[in-house]
Amino acid sequence: MVAASPGDAITNLALDTRRLLREIGPSEIYAHLVAPELQGDILPLTRYGPRSGHDLLIFHASMGQPDVQGFLASRREPIVLVYHNVTPGRFFDPYDPLFADLLARGRREVEALRPQVVGAIAVSEYNARELEAMGYRDVRVIPPVVDVRRLARVAPRESTMQHFASLGRPIMLSVGQLMPHKRPDFLVEMMHIAETYLESRALLLLVGHQRLERFTRAIREQIQELDLEGVHLVGAVDDADLAAMYRSAHAVVTASEHEGFCIPLLEAMTFSKPVVARACAAIPETVGDAALLLPPEQGPTFFAEAVCELFNRPPLQRALVDNGNRRLVQLEARPPDVAMLEVLLEVA
Amino acid sequence: MADEQPDLPEDRAPEDRAPEDRAPEDRAPDLDALLGALRDRVERRRIDGMYPPGLESDLEEHFRRLTGNRPPTAAFLLSEIDDAVNDLAHFAYQREVISAESRLPGGTTLHRAIAKGVGRQIQGVLDQTQDQSQRVVRTIALIARATSLLADGYDKRVVQQLDDLQTQLAEEQDRMQELLARLAEVTARVPGAGIDPWYHPDAFNGHFRGAADDIMVRYRDLAERFVGCEPVLDVGFGRGEFLELLRELGVGARGIETDARLVEWARSRGLHADVGSAVEYLSGLEDASLGGLVMIQVIEHLSPQHVIDVVRLASEKVRTGGRVVVETVNPTSLYTYAHAFWVDPDHVRPVHPAFLRFLFSEAGFGRVERVDRSPVPADESLELMPGDDETSKRLNANFERINSLLFGPQDYAIVATR
Numbered sequence A: 001m002v003a004a005s006p007g008d009a010i011t012n013l014a015l016d017t018r019r020l021l022r023e024i025g026p027s028e029i030y031a032h033l034v035a036p037e038l039q040g041d042i043l044p045l046t047r048y049g050p051r052s053g054h055d056l057l058i059f060h061a062s063m064g065q066p067d068v069q070g071f072l073a074s075r076r077e078p079i080v081l082v083y084h085n086v087t088p089g090r091f092f093d094p095y096d097p098l099f100a101d102l103l104a105r106g107r108r109e110v111e112a113l114r115p116q117v118v119g120a121i122a123v124s125e126y127n128a129r130e131l132e133a134m135g136y137r138d139v140r141v142i143p144p145v146v147d148v149r150r151l152a153r154v155a156p157r158e159s160t161m162q163h164f165a166s167l168g169r170p171i172m173l174s175v176g177q178l179m180p181h182k183r184p185d186f187l188v189e190m191m192h193i194a195e196t197y198l199e200s201r202a203l204l205l206l207v208g209h210q211r212l213e214r215f216t217r218a219i220r221e222q223i224q225e226l227d228l229e230g231v232h233l234v235g236a237v238d239d240a241d242l243a244a245m246y247r248s249a250h251a252v253v254t255a256s257e258h259e260g261f262c263i264p265l266l267e268a269m270t271f272s273k274p275v276v277a278r279a280c281a282a283i284p285e286t287v288g289d290a291a292l293l294l295p296p297e298q299g300p301t302f303f304a305e306a307v308c309e310l311f312n313r314p315p316l317q318r319a320l321v322d323n324g325n326r327r328l329v330q331l332e333a334r335p336p337d338v339a340m341l342e343v344l345l346e347v348a
Numbered sequence B: 001m002a003d004e005q006p007d008l009p010e011d012r013a014p015e016d017r018a019p020e021d022r023a024p025e026d027r028a029p030d031l032d033a034l035l036g037a038l039r040d041r042v043e044r045r046r047i048d049g050m051y052p053p054g055l056e057s058d059l060e061e062h063f064r065r066l067t068g069n070r071p072p073t074a075a076f077l078l079s080e081i082d083d084a085v086n087d088l089a090h091f092a093y094q095r096e097v098i099s100a101e102s103r104l105p106g107g108t109t110l111h112r113a114i115a116k117g118v119g120r121q122i123q124g125v126l127d128q129t130q131d132q133s134q135r136v137v138r139t140i141a142l143i144a145r146a147t148s149l150l151a152d153g154y155d156k157r158v159v160q161q162l163d164d165l166q167t168q169l170a171e172e173q174d175r176m177q178e179l180l181a182r183l184a185e186v187t188a189r190v191p192g193a194g195i196d197p198w199y200h201p202d203a204f205n206g207h208f209r210g211a212a213d214d215i216m217v218r219y220r221d222l223a224e225r226f227v228g229c230e231p232v233l234d235v236g237f238g239r240g241e242f243l244e245l246l247r248e249l250g251v252g253a254r255g256i257e258t259d260a261r262l263v264e265w266a267r268s269r270g271l272h273a274d275v276g277s278a279v280e281y282l283s284g285l286e287d288a289s290l291g292g293l294v295m296i297q298v299i300e301h302l303s304p305q306h307v308i309d310v311v312r313l314a315s316e317k318v319r320t321g322g323r324v325v326v327e328t329v330n331p332t333s334l335y336t337y338a339h340a341f342w343v344d345p346d347h348v349r350p351v352h353p354a355f356l357r358f359l360f361s362e363a364g365f366g367r368v369e370r371v372d373r374s375p376v377p378a379d380e381s382l383e384l385m386p387g388d389d390e391t392s393k394r395l396n397a398n399f400e401r402i403n404s405l406l407f408g409p410q411d412y413a414i415v416a417t418r
Helices: A009-022 A066-074 A097-112 A125-133 A158-167 A184-197 A213-225 A239-248 A263-270 A283-287 A300-312 A314-332 A336-347 B031-047 B055-067 B074-089 B107-189 B201-209 B212-224 B241-248 B260-268 B278-283 B304-317 B353-362 B390-406
Strands: A057-061 A079-083 A117-122 A171-175 A203-207 A231-235 A251-254 A275-278 A292-294 B232-235 B253-257 B273-275 B290-296 B318-329 B367-373 B411-417
Touching: A009 A057, A009 A336, A057 A097, A066 A097, A079 A125, A079 A336, A117 A125, A117 A336, A158 A239, A171 A239, A171 A263, A184 A203, A184 A213, A184 A231, A184 A300, A184 B055, A203 A239, A213 A231, A213 B055, A213 B074, A251 A263, A251 A300, A263 A275, A263 A283, A263 A314, A275 A283, A275 A300, A283 A292, A292 A300, A292 B031, A300 A314, A300 B031, A300 B055, B074 B107, B201 B260, B212 B241, B212 B290, B232 B241, B232 B278, B241 B253, B253 B260, B260 B273, B278 B304, B290 B304, B304 B318, B304 B353, B318 B353, B353 B367, B353 B411
Parallel strands: A057 A079, A079 A117, A171 A203, A171 A251, A203 A231, A251 A275, A275 A292, B232 B253, B232 B290, B253 B273, B290 B318
Antiparallel strands: B318 B411, B367 B411
């Protein structure tokens, strides 16, 4: 994989798969970038050395990386591709052309890898369609639902819970990196409409890493110029705070236009929170009937109306939460590591 | 929505609730119906004006502008400085605990002693650094505050100036509106500017000009002069009698009128009609595009300048061999001043036949003919003396001179061939 960090969905899936594989034989995870917390457990790619003549490589594709690409191209081992999706570069063009280029290259790299791949796995039907468009055949779909309830077990930070409880306002939570394709700007516009025309007192918490400086600045300026007191750019938080925010939220929302799979929406379900999202990319198949899915062509006005409607109708909230619980049970019925193992045994 | 208070969801897991607590819609919410209702509501509120037109595109454009390649605003930078100073103020140096472990016999005690000494020394340095850092933070905060005050002062001055300008502009606009209203009033009073009657023009024509059928009989001879001169433009067609005559004669024609009600009426009778005024409409036509041009009782409604302009335009727009017929009130008959001319409040001034003839000749029309029309009823003019004695002859000669001046034909037409 390109990058390994704790709590990351791809890393979790890799760790789970390794645990299962180690019951059969030796297995290691190699990454181009390894977060300090995981060093020692996950090895740098430079330390890779084949153990026997029967090695199999599992490659988790999520972004472009020339070194990783070069490494894969040089290997003779058969490769199983796990496609988590590579965000289309166009979303990043205005903010970081280099990164946009890297993403575009990432997609081309996945395509170029095809002759070496003996098995292709996609984390959603949506991703499977993309792989098929690149020429891949027999793509298996395995949703990466690995321990989505982990956060629900984390003790929430009491002070954070108390802070939000003391506000006495409806809270919307949006979890994900502050990136253009997640459309936080759409949510900010939605808040402007809700505050100005619907007299909403709701708060919006935008939680997640802010790695794209120029985009972050634009969002901050957007909030400032629209004079929105109800939008909080929280940034990255630790698990205790995140758990506290999930618990304090009255709805979890996203306006994202591109998701290969969307774990935060499943996390919302583990906290029994209703979800409002736009029916884009793999979001509909992630949530099933357990979210208020808004037509992608509708703008922030529709979103604002939908959220206010949800806050006004407790039976609707309860119905979505119930559906969410059922959806989780459904997704957890087939653990992805086992499904992965099945595919590996088949191709090995 | 505005007056409804959001009902917050209960923060408990659904499985905590007994099934009988659940409303039927809990189990099967019709999300499609909900989305449909939301769509209708948004649409209705847009139509009602609750959501201003272009709201979403304006917001989108606003964000696009923010993402453009441009320097951050001063207000934004100041808020960033505030945050940064706040971060700095809460930063505290911390000393790592020095490990005193040693594998040498007695080493731990020695290490601990050294660590204690070094630790104390480091703590001293850290305290001083922390102290200095606090002063730096205070200085930066002061600078930020001063900058912010300066910017605020500047902002206030600029905003005040903008406010003043806006007030001035609003006053100027009010003055301009007032002037425009007065100008419109003055323009309406200028002769030739036309009147805007509340009565239907057809009622006026019916009352003073006679029934349409009579008119058709009276104008047949003039209409016949357009046979072979297509297309004909009838300027100021009124009730459309002349257009009807041309249609009967199989001459292709269209008409213009300034009154839209007359145009509508003409169209309902299958005539080709447009709203337009003489000079403006003719100016828009291509040169030599007309075979004929007719203006019946029109030029007395025009300002003198427009009369002159219309003749020039007629010479440009009517092709060689084409024909122009202009009929108007005859000012050489004093009878018309007592009767027809001043009945119509829209009449500006009569046009003398000698002048009109001069205009057409000067404009390049080869043949310019005057046709007298609408004779005064015989019983209204002075009766001649019977007998042919000298006295009667002299009296009758005088009567005839008086008759031609007082009771001459009420109208005349200029028939000009290009």
